[in-house]
Amino acid sequence: MKTLSLKTAGPFLLLTFIYFIVGFLTTVNGQCQGPLKVAFLSDATTMRNSLTTLVSFAFFLGYLLNSSRTGRMLNQIGYKRTLMRSLLVMVGGLLFYTASAFCAEYVPCEGVAIHGDFVPFGYFVFLVGSFLMGTAAAMLQVVINPYIAAYPLPGTSAVQRMNFTCAVNSFGTTIAPLFVTGIMFAGVPLDNVQASQLTLPFILMTLCIVVTTMATRRLALPDIEGTRSASATASDGNTRSVWSFRNLKYGVITIFFYVGTEVSIGNNINLHAMELSDGGLNVSPALLATIYWGGFLIGRMVSASMKSVKPRPMLITVALGAIVLMTAAMLTENLWLLSAVGLFHSVMWSCVFTLAVDGLGEYTSRASGVFMMGVFGGAVFPVLQGMMADWIGAWQFTWTISLFCEFVLLWYGLRGYRK
Numbered sequence: 001m002k003t004l005s006l007k008t009a010g011p012f013l014l015l016t017f018i019y020f021i022v023g024f025l026t027t028v029n030g031q032c033q034g035p036l037k038v039a040f041l042s043d044a045t046t047m048r049n050s051l052t053t054l055v056s057f058a059f060f061l062g063y064l065l066n067s068s069r070t071g072r073m074l075n076q077i078g079y080k081r082t083l084m085r086s087l088l089v090m091v092g093g094l095l096f097y098t099a100s101a102f103c104a105e106y107v108p109c110e111g112v113a114i115h116g117d118f119v120p121f122g123y124f125v126f127l128v129g130s131f132l133m134g135t136a137a138a139m140l141q142v143v144i145n146p147y148i149a150a151y152p153l154p155g156t157s158a159v160q161r162m163n164f165t166c167a168v169n170s171f172g173t174t175i176a177p178l179f180v181t182g183i184m185f186a187g188v189p190l191d192n193v194q195a196s197q198l199t200l201p202f203i204l205m206t207l208c209i210v211v212t213t214m215a216t217r218r219l220a221l222p223d224i225e226g227t228r229s230a231s232a233t234a235s236d237g238n239t240r241s242v243w244s245f246r247n248l249k250y251g252v253i254t255i256f257f258y259v260g261t262e263v264s265i266g267n268n269i270n271l272h273a274m275e276l277s278d279g280g281l282n283v284s285p286a287l288l289a290t291i292y293w294g295g296f297l298i299g300r301m302v303s304a305s306m307k308s309v310k311p312r313p314m315l316i317t318v319a320l321g322a323i324v325l326m327t328a329a330m331l332t333e334n335l336w337l338l339s340a341v342g343l344f345h346s347v348m349w350s351c352v353f354t355l356a357v358d359g360l361g362e363y364t365s366r367a368s369g370v371f372m373m374g375v376f377g378g379a380v381f382p383v384l385q386g387m388m389a390d391w392i393g394a395w396q397f398t399w400t401i402s403l404f405c406e407f408v409l410l411w412y413g414l415r416g417y418r419k
Helices: 006-031 033-039 049-077 079-106 121-150 158-184 195-218 246-278 286-305 311-332 335-339 348-356 362-390 396-418
Strands: 111-114 119-120
Touching: 006 033, 006 049, 006 079, 006 121, 006 158, 006 195, 006 246, 006 286, 033 246, 049 079, 049 119, 049 121, 049 246, 049 362, 079 121, 079 195, 111 121, 111 335, 119 121, 121 158, 121 362, 158 195, 158 286, 246 286, 246 335, 246 348, 246 362, 246 396, 286 335, 311 335, 311 348, 311 396, 348 362, 348 396, 362 396
Parallel strands: none
Antiparallel strands: 111 119
């Protein structure tokens, strides 16, 4: 029996730390929407909310365009080389973030007019950075998820390793909102934020990722046999499309709606809070987002100890809870209730994924790559909500979009999961 040592646990700990970075920077990207709305789009009126939510759209577009491509790359060049390329893409995204701050500071009057709204070039540079960051996050998840699940860490099971890594990821998403408001814009009211304040934090984050990349390059990351899939075939020798599995097909559709509502609340709750603050109500955007993402951390830690609970009844239960809580939050415009939905969202991903790949056998690895494409919902629904907010002039009833997504999740638990 192997003994646990730094050499044995090194790859696991490094990949867990990188997964923390993925969660942290994903939420930092979303939480920058509010400050960027002030710093870059102060002269925009008719499309201000729509343009702001394009930050999330650009980020999750990276998932749609690069998830399956990364899966093919992983099969061809292995885990470590794919991981290195992913980290380099992340460095590139952070450099574009920094460049956007320089543009805002030194060429603030250069830009274009869109439907009468002036949009500076620095905003578009930030969108490119968001796309690269989303691409890096997608690439890293394609690498880390199967590696962590299969890594032979003594004294642990695959479920324990995944739960631990996801909990660390949730810790990153929980502290990110406080980092944005407490460190990046410390002591500065949101209505006075300057884009130049982004420069130093993004430079420091870039240096952190560069150091992590160098450490990854030096660390031995052994390949794991049996995890890099080839083309799967059925028992009769015929190749079958993964889309022919009903539970997977509807699972990808369901995860599209799930990530849509998850990101809509996580990123747009601060925009709604800013609207209420303008109306005289004292609501903290950072605290609301922290409570929402903190619910993920708590929910995942609790669910990890519930070994006898099956995914389908758990999905039905949390979907019903989210529907009730979100309806009450929308009707009363109580954002504290809305932030509590994170507790119900925490286990939805694992429930849908488990049901979607159930019974796929040798097709499971290919299905996992396809499944990640559904994350693109995080690009679509926040933008739709922003457009609806511009159309009706307020955020309160835009949450009907997220509420519809919750009903899709409930449907999958009741009928869509069937093989």
